[in-house]
Amino acid sequence: MISAYETSKLPQGYYTYGGTVLLRRDTCGSSQSLLLFMRDIGMRWVSAPGATGRKNRFGGAIEPMAWAEFHLFQSVKGLYLQSAEVREDFLAVRSSPKRLLASMRCYKRVKQTLMAEHESNQILVILWNTMLAFNENCPEQIVEYRFNWRLLKALGLAPSLQSCCECGLPLGEEPRWSSNGLLCSRCGSGTANKPVRELLDIQRAAMLDHHRFVQWAKKQTYNDNMNFFGEYIKKLIIFFTNFS
Ligand SMILES: [Zn+2]
Numbered sequence: 001m002i003s004a005y006e007t008s009k010l011p012q013g014y015y016t017y018g019g020t021v022l023l024r025r026d027t028c029g030s031s032q033s034l035l036l037f038m039r040d041i042g043m044r045w046v047s048a049p050g051a052t053g054r055k056n057r058f059g060g061a062i063e064p065m066a067w068a069e070f071h072l073f074q075s076v077k078g079l080y081l082q083s084a085e086v087r088e089d090f091l092a093v094r095s096s097p098k099r100l101l102a103s104m105r106c107y108k109r110v111k112q113t114l115m116a117e118h119e120s121n122q123i124l125v126i127l128w129n130t131m132l133a134f135n136e137n138c139p140e141q142i143v144e145y146r147f148n149w150r151l152l153k154a155l156g157l158a159p160s161l162q163s164c165c166e167c168g169l170p171l172g173e174e175p176r177w178s179s180n181g182l183l184c185s186r187c188g189s190g191t192a193n194k195p196v197r198e199l200l201d202i203q204r205a206a207m208l209d210h211h212r213f214v215q216w217a218k219k220q221t222y223n224d225n226m227n228f229f230g231e232y233i234k235k236l237i238i239f240f241t242n243f244s
Pocket residue numbers: 164165166167168169183184185186187188
């Protein structure tokens with residue numbers, strides 16, 4: 001499998017792509033290295049000369065998790081950031097420690113995924129919608145659960161939330177979770193796992209379209225009744241280990 005770090009150089013010239021900052025690293029002098037995730041060209045390291053100190057000419061557009069239009073120049077030596085216009089800085093997400101941590105975990109997961117995966121516009125949309133949902137003040141556990149399921153779905157690894165992973169029939173009542181996904185009551189009857197009572201909620205959180213999801217999620221309170229989403233995040237993360 002080809003790593004995104006090994007993607008071929010762009011032909012020499014000027015380019016503009018929308019995207020987000022995955023990572024920022026100080027290099028020598030006033031330069032910084034940015035790991036950008038952009039539409040159509042995926043993940044790329046970009047040099048940003050003049051990005052540090054008071055003379056930072058890129059402003060907030062080079063903050064990790066900022067979304068911007070990036071104007072680039074590919075030279076013989078490398079890819080350079082010439083200018084950038086902030087599209088969304090997600091300040092509301094940064095101001096909440098819980099949401100900030102959850103969004104940082106999502107960014108880290110995207111970076112790990114992209115290292116082994118080329119096709120990425122779909123993943124860029126998933127990340128954008130995730131940040132919008134955090135920004136809308138949807139409960140962060142529900143958003144993070146949705147992000148993980150949809151990322152797994154884009155990779156072809158998501159467990160079905162509608163049919164049994166053993167026999168393929170609709171789940172029906174009282175499905176049970178297993179290491180391979182959800183089992184219908186017949187296939188799961190021999191397991192010790194307790195029945196999944198929150199099936200409708202985990203289906204909605206994962207599968208509603210973005211607009212309906214935000215409407216639904218905003219109505220869910222931060223009370224104990226929704227704490228189970230933390231458990232489902234852990235259950236989903238195991239599925240990423242099948243992918244490397
Ligand atoms: Zn079954």
